[in-house]
Amino acid sequence: MIAFYDRQGRATAFCEDGASLYFWDGRPAAYLDGDMVVDYGGRPIGWLQDGWITDLDGHAILFESDAIRGPAKPERLAKAVPAPRRPRPAKADRTGEAPPRRPVSSTSWSERSFSQLL
Numbered sequence: 001m002i003a004f005y006d007r008q009g010r011a012t013a014f015c016e017d018g019a020s021l022y023f024w025d026g027r028p029a030a031y032l033d034g035d036m037v038v039d040y041g042g043r044p045i046g047w048l049q050d051g052w053i054t055d056l057d058g059h060a061i062l063f064e065s066d067a068i069r070g071p072a073k074p075e076r077l078a079k080a081v082p083a084p085r086r087p088r089p090a091k092a093d094r095t096g097e098a099p100p101r102r103p104v105s106s107t108s109w110s111e112r113s114f115s116q117l118l
Contacts, residue, residue: 003079004053004062007109011079012062013053021053026083029118031091036099042092044100045117055117058103059110071107 004013004021013021013029021030021037030039037046037053046055051067054060060070067073 001082002064003082004064004114005074005076006062006113007060007074009074009077011077011082012114014082016085020085020088022082022085023115024080024082026086028086028088029114031088033094033099038091038094039118040089040091042094042097047102049105052105053114054103054105055110055112056100056103057110058106059108060106061110061112061114061117069105069107071109 002015003011006012011024013023015021019032020028023029030037030045032048035048036044037048038044044056046053046061050069051064052060052070053062063073
């Protein structure tokens, strides 16, 4: 399991299968399409690179413990065991949609939280 932490160091999301992101309470949040993070409605919301999940502008949203580069990481707070994963909704059809242009990675945190992107 990969745990993702927010800018306050709180365990916020996790990934167990290398493809699906869940909130810590077990709700499905998004999925990975290559290194693009997509909500279940088919809308790109960010990118996964170097252990960071960024928004579409390249600003950091979440990090995993061994993330490299990016902004200064806060001290990680103690985490509880994540809740069981709830069923994922069906993925929206993205056939024919061009992905957004990947931004240059930033060394700053986003103004938005992970949940605000969804």
